[in-house]
Amino acid sequence: GAGVSQSPSNKVTEKGKDVELRCDPISGHTALYWYRQSLGQGLEFLIYFQGNSAPDKSGLPSDRFSAERTGGSVSTLTIQRTQQEDSAVYLCASSADSSTDTQYFGPGTRLTVL
Amino acid sequence: AQTVTQSQPEMSVQEAETVTLSCTYDTSESDYYLFWYKQPPSRQMILVIRQEAYKQQNATENRFSVNFQKAAKSFSLKISDSQLGDAAMYFCAYKGQTGANNLFFGTGTRLTVIP
Numbered sequence: 233g234a235g236v237s238q239s240p241s242n243k244v245t246e247k248g249k250d251v252e253l254r255c256d257p258i259s260g261h262t263a264l265y266w267y268r269q270s271l272g273q274g275l276e277f278l279i280y281f282q283g284n285s286a287p288d289k290s291g292l293p294s295d296r297f298s299a300e301r302t303g304g305s306v307s308t309l310t311i312q313r314t315q316q317e318d319s320a321v322y323l324c325a326s327s328a329d330s331s332t333d334t335q336y337f338g339p340g341t342r343l344t345v346l
Numbered sequence: 347a348q349t350v351t352q353s354q355p356e357m358s359v360q361e362a363e364t365v366t367l368s369c370t371y372d373t374s375e376s377d378y379y380l381f382w383y384k385q386p387p388s389r390q391m392i393l394v395i396r397q398e399a400y401k402q403q404n405a406t407e408n409r410f411s412v413n414f415q416k417a418a419k420s421f422s423l424k425i426s427d428s429q430l431g432d433a434a435m436y437f438c439a440y441k442g443q444t445g446a447n448n449l450f451f452g453t454g455t456r457l458t459v460i461p
Contacts, residue, residue, distance in 0.1 A: 265448055274350075274437060274451035275391075288447065321389060325449075334381070335449060337391035 234258070236338035238324050244344045245314055253309045253341045257326030264307050265335060266299060269321040278322075281307065282329075314345045348373050350440050352452035359428045360460050366413075367423045367455045369438030377443035380414065380421045385454070386434040394436070397421065425457075433459045 237256045245251050257264050266278040277291040281301040292298070296314075301307040311318055321342050325335040349372045359365035371380070382394040397405045397414050404412050409426045425432055435456050439449040 263447070267448075274453045275439075275449070277446075277448035277450075280447050282447070290446075291448065323389075323391065325391075334393055334396055336393070337383075340389045342389070 236324055236326050236336055238322075238338040238341050240341060241339065242342045242344075244346065246346050247316060248313055250310065250312045251314055251343065253311075253322050253343070255307045255309070255324030255326075255338060257305065257307070257324070258336060261326035261328055261336075262304065263327045263329055263333070263335075264301060265325045265327075266307070266309050267323045267325065268293075269323060269340070271320070275323060278309070311343075314343075316345050319343055319345045348440050348442065348446075348450045350438055350450050350452040352438055352455050354455045355453070356456045356458070358458040358460055359425070361428055361430060363428055364424060364426045365428055365457065367425075367436050367438075367457070369421045369423070369452055371419050371421065371438070371440045371450075373419070373440065373442065375442045375444065379441045379443070380412075381439040381441070381449065382410070382412070382421075382423045383437045383439060384432075384434045385437060391437070395423065428459050430459050430461065433457055 239254045262283045264281045267275040279299045280288040296312045299309045321340045323340045325337045327333040327335045351370045378399045380397045384392045395407045411424045413422045435454045437454045438452040
């Protein structure tokens with residue numbers, strides 16, 4: 233079956249602009265995660281959705297970052313007033329449930345803020 | 347917070363040889379899950395192998411196997427008969443049974459395979 237998909241693959245924006253990144257999880261997966269990977273670094277957790285529960289936003293680095301998940305499926309990560317330090321690869325992952333299941337990752341969106 | 351440490355930023359191995367990548371972690375939990383992910387230049391994070399902490403038997407997946415030492419909090423990955431396609435960044439990751447639902451990642455080891 234289809235894996236996790238993300239769009240766009242690459243995004244170049246100017247400092248101060250808003251950007252939206254999209255994630256389509258694997259069909260039927262109830263848990264969805266966003267991570268950020270800065271150059272040469274490991275992955276940093278941003279936000280987690282599980283079904284209809286309130287999201288875990290504990291990893292969001294500032295109030296310029298927000299995310300939503302509509303209908304328990306597609307998710308959008310929004311970064312407002314982008315800064316150069318927001319440049320990174322943003323990875324989305326989904327799992328069948330949150331307790332034990334393996335997380336499957338999408339190909340990521342590379343964001344470059346000029 | 348849980349921490350995952352990969353002390354080898356870079357490793358290299360001759361094609362067909364065996365290489366071991368190291369990972370240690372810190373946790374106060376007794377039940378948890380450990381993973382090795384591979385990230386080739388395409389950026390896609392691919393699951394290599396998974397280990398449940400309550401299982402004493404080390405996980406294996408074809409040429410990939412782990413040495414899980416729970417008391418030492420060590421989780422190394424052994425790649426046998428290395429192939430050119432194994433060249434990638436390898437990340438060790440931890441997920442607790444309770445508490446946070448996200449994965450905690452190490453900083454990765456870049457593996458080069460020499461023909």
